[in-house]
Amino acid sequence: MAEFFNMGGYGPYIWSSFLIAAVVMSGLALQSWFDLRKQKRLVAELEARATKSQT
Amino acid sequence: MSAFWALVQRDVRLATRVGGGGGMAVFFFLIVLSIVPFGIGPDLNLLTRIAPGMLWVALLLSALLTLDRLFQADQEDGTLDLLVMAPQPLELTVLAKAISHWLTTGLPLVVAAPLLGLMLNLPLDGMLPLMGAMLVGSPALSLLGAVGAALAVGVRRGGLLISLLVLPFYVPVLIFGVSASRAALVAVPGDLGGQSLLLLGAVSLASLVVGPVGGAAALRVAVK
Amino acid sequence: MTCRFVALGLHQTDMAWSIHTFANPTRFMRFSAIVLPYVWALAGAGIGIGLYLSFFVAPPDYQQGDSVRIMFVHVPAAWLSQFGYGIMVASSIMALIFRHPLADVAAKSAAPIGAVFTFLALVAGGLWGKPMWGTYWVWDARTTSTLVLLFIYLGYMALWVTIEDPNRAARVAAVLALVGAVNLPIIRFSVDWWNTLHQPASVFRLDGPTIHSSLLWPLFVVAIGFTFFFLGVMMVRMRAEILRRRVRTLQMQQAAG
Numbered sequence: 099m100a101e102f103f104n105m106g107g108y109g110p111y112i113w114s115s116f117l118i119a120a121v122v123m124s125g126l127a128l129q130s131w132f133d134l135r136k137q138k139r140l141v142a143e144l145e146a147r148a149t150k151s152q153t
Numbered sequence: 154m155s156a157f158w159a160l161v162q163r164d165v166r167l168a169t170r171v172g173g174g175g176g177m178a179v180f181f182f183l184i185v186l187s188i189v190p191f192g193i194g195p196d197l198n199l200l201t202r203i204a205p206g207m208l209w210v211a212l213l214l215s216a217l218l219t220l221d222r223l224f225q226a227d228q229e230d231g232t233l234d235l236l237v238m239a240p241q242p243l244e245l246t247v248l249a250k251a252i253s254h255w256l257t258t259g260l261p262l263v264v265a266a267p268l269l270g271l272m273l274n275l276p277l278d279g280m281l282p283l284m285g286a287m288l289v290g291s292p293a294l295s296l297l298g299a300v301g302a303a304l305a306v307g308v309r310r311g312g313l314l315i316s317l318l319v320l321p322f323y324v325p326v327l328i329f330g331v332s333a334s335r336a337a338l339v340a341v342p343g344d345l346g347g348q349s350l351l352l353l354g355a356v357s358l359a360s361l362v363v364g365p366v367g368g369a370a371a372l373r374v375a376v377k
Numbered sequence: 378m379t380c381r382f383v384a385l386g387l388h389q390t391d392m393a394w395s396i397h398t399f400a401n402p403t404r405f406m407r408f409s410a411i412v413l414p415y416v417w418a419l420a421g422a423g424i425g426i427g428l429y430l431s432f433f434v435a436p437p438d439y440q441q442g443d444s445v446r447i448m449f450v451h452v453p454a455a456w457l458s459q460f461g462y463g464i465m466v467a468s469s470i471m472a473l474i475f476r477h478p479l480a481d482v483a484a485k486s487a488a489p490i491g492a493v494f495t496f497l498a499l500v501a502g503g504l505w506g507k508p509m510w511g512t513y514w515v516w517d518a519r520t521t522s523t524l525v526l527l528f529i530y531l532g533y534m535a536l537w538v539t540i541e542d543p544n545r546a547a548r549v550a551a552v553l554a555l556v557g558a559v560n561l562p563i564i565r566f567s568v569d570w571w572n573t574l575h576q577p578a579s580v581f582r583l584d585g586p587t588i589h590s591s592l593l594w595p596l597f598v599v600a601i602g603f604t605f606f607f608l609g610v611m612m613v614r615m616r617a618e619i620l621r622r623r624v625r626t627l628q629m630q631q632a633a634g
Contacts, residue, residue: 108444108508115504119450119497123606126493130613137620144627151631300556304549308539317535318553321528322560325567332571352570356563367556370473374548 156241157249164253167226178215178258179265185211186269197274204273205283205334211269212262212287213323216294219258220319221312223250223302224372233306237376247368248361251292251299259291279334286333286350290326293357296364297322303371329353401478402619409612416609423602430595444508445592451501453600454494457607458526461491464611465533466558469551479615481547482622484554485537486614490607492530499523518572522565529557543622 189207193199227233236246266287267280275283301319305311332349431449464487471480502520503513514520533553540546 108442108446111444111504111508112446115447115450115501118500118504119454122493122497126490127606127610127613130610130617134613134617134620137617137624140624141620141627144624144631148627148631300552304536304553305539311539314535314539317528318532321525321532321564322556324525325560325563328567328571349570352567356567359563363556363559367552371549371552374545374552 156239157245160236160246160249161253161256164250165256168253168257176261178219179261181218182211182215182262182265183269185214186272189273200274201276204270204275205279206331207273208266208270208275208283209287209327209331209334212266212291213294213320213327215262216258216291216298217316217319219254220298220302220315221305223254223299224306224375225302225311228306228375233372234376237372243369243372244365247299247303247372248296248365251295251364251368254298255292255295259295263287263291282336282350283334286330286353289333289350289357290330290353293326293353293360294323296357296360297326299364300367300371303368303375306372306375325356326353329356402482405479406616406619409616413609413612416605416612420602420605420609423598423605425602427595427599427602430598435592435595444505447501447505448592449596449599451498451505452596453603454498454501455523456600457603458491458495458498458523460604460607461487461494462526462530462558462561465491465554469554472547472551473555481543481551482615482618483611484551485547486611486618488530488534488537490610490614492527492534494603494607495523495527495530499527516572518565518569521572522568525564525568526561529561533557543625 186207189203190200193203224233227236237243239246263284266283267275270280270283298315298319301315301322302311304318305314308314329349329352333353336347336349427449431446435446435449437443437445465484468480468484468487471477472484499520502523506515507513533550536550536553537546540549
């Protein structure tokens with residue numbers, strides 16, 4: 099097990115590159131998803147206000 | 154065609170009367186270069202080695218400085234709307250603007266370069282290749298810069314944005330320009346010096362197309 | 378007087394756009410809602426299986442040992458940095474010539490993802506370079522032109538951020554993307570030239586026929602997973618962007634009426 103994480107001495111380089119990739123990619127995905135949720139909420143709010151002012 | 158030269162004349166006259174012409178750009182050029190020895194120490198051998206590169210980097214930066222006024226001033230007083238609606242093709246208008254920019258910044262800097270080269274201990278037999286390369290390469294800076302200036306027209310604090318947009322496109326000019334200027338000073342394999350001058354010319358010719366076409370496309374969007 | 382005129386003009390183009398909106402982007406919203414779960418599933422499967430293959434199946438390289446595993450991040454990221462710019466250019470052409478209302482949404486959404494993968498390619502390349510070359514950063518031709526590509530991505534994104542009106546920003550950004558597409562080969566050529574001038578030959582090469590096929594398969598699977606991840610994030614961003622413009626039109630309508 100320790101040997102697997104050591105990766106023949108290259109462990110720190112390998113694990114940090116995969117870790118950075120994982121963090122950056124999930125960060126991008128989450129940021130995009132939060133933005134989508136925010137815009138959905140805004141549209142819902144504005145449309146509700148539009149129908150209210152019409153009635 | 155007369156409208157074209159009238160525009161060049163107008164812009165050069167405006168730049169010399171209001172903006173101090175090439176004076177300010179040359180002054181900036183001088184200051185940047187005299188900062189260099191403070192940064193790396195006054196070792197003359199080292200200065201000789203980096204002189205062509207530093208001169209080119211300073212040329213790029215000085216050319217950038219004046220770009221934000223290229224279309225912005227005309228946009229603010231409404232002249233740009235007239236220029237876009239004028240019967241003259243917009244591509245030619247952008248070309249005229251780039252030419253006047255080059256006449257008021259590029260050309261003075263090229264003339265001043267050998268003098269500043271002396272301060273960086275550039276040998277005398279390196280002066281002519283340097284001036285030649287700058288003469289061939291500096292129009293590309295104005296032409297590509299015109300695209301950036303047109304893209305950023307109407308943007309508040311567009312000066313910084315123009316630098317961000319334009320600097321990546323200046324990379325080939327810098328690379329070929331420096332290697333053409335260094336050819337007389339450093340032994341380079343084969344005929345790379347002569348070739349890089351030709352390649353620099355090719356980049357300038359390419360930007361003679363890219364600059365006006367891209368700049369005009371950006372202006373049409375900006376003014377609409 | 379001129380100010381009011383300009384404001385009126387902006388308003389009118391916005392109205393024209395919103396008529397377009399109901400034709401095409403609505404269909405995209407429906408389509409993407411159906412497709413997205415599958416795209417995410419393919420991305421997850423590709424990345425999951427690829428990770429398993431790259432750590433447990435792929436053998437260490439006979440020269441580089443286990444450090445070759447960094448390739449499974451580096452190469453797919455580098456591929457997507459090119460793919461992203463390709464999408465941006467294709468969308469920009471569609472936006473400028475056909476005025477397709479979705480095209481500029483696509484171009485805007487692809488840029489940050491492409492920039493992120495360009496960044497990842499540089500970081501993973503550096504982490505691979507340290508044990509191989511003894512330094513995190515080398516000014517070799519490929520690293521340098523990837524860095525310039527990152528700058529062009531960032532400039533493109535900066536342009537979108539600074540121009541307020543989305544219609545104008547879309548067309549200005551499209552012009553920049555196309556000027557970039559014309560210039561990128563020139564930049565790449567000049568950087569290659571610069572590299573041979575300063576560093577004649579004997580540069581350690583990362584690519585080419587030296588990659589053994591037992592490493593190539595896992596690489597391929599990870600690359601497919603990453604590509605679907607790219608498409609998934611891009612769709613989410615496009616959905617958000619379409620809604621953002623809808624919010625803008627609604628706000629303007631309510632402010633006016």
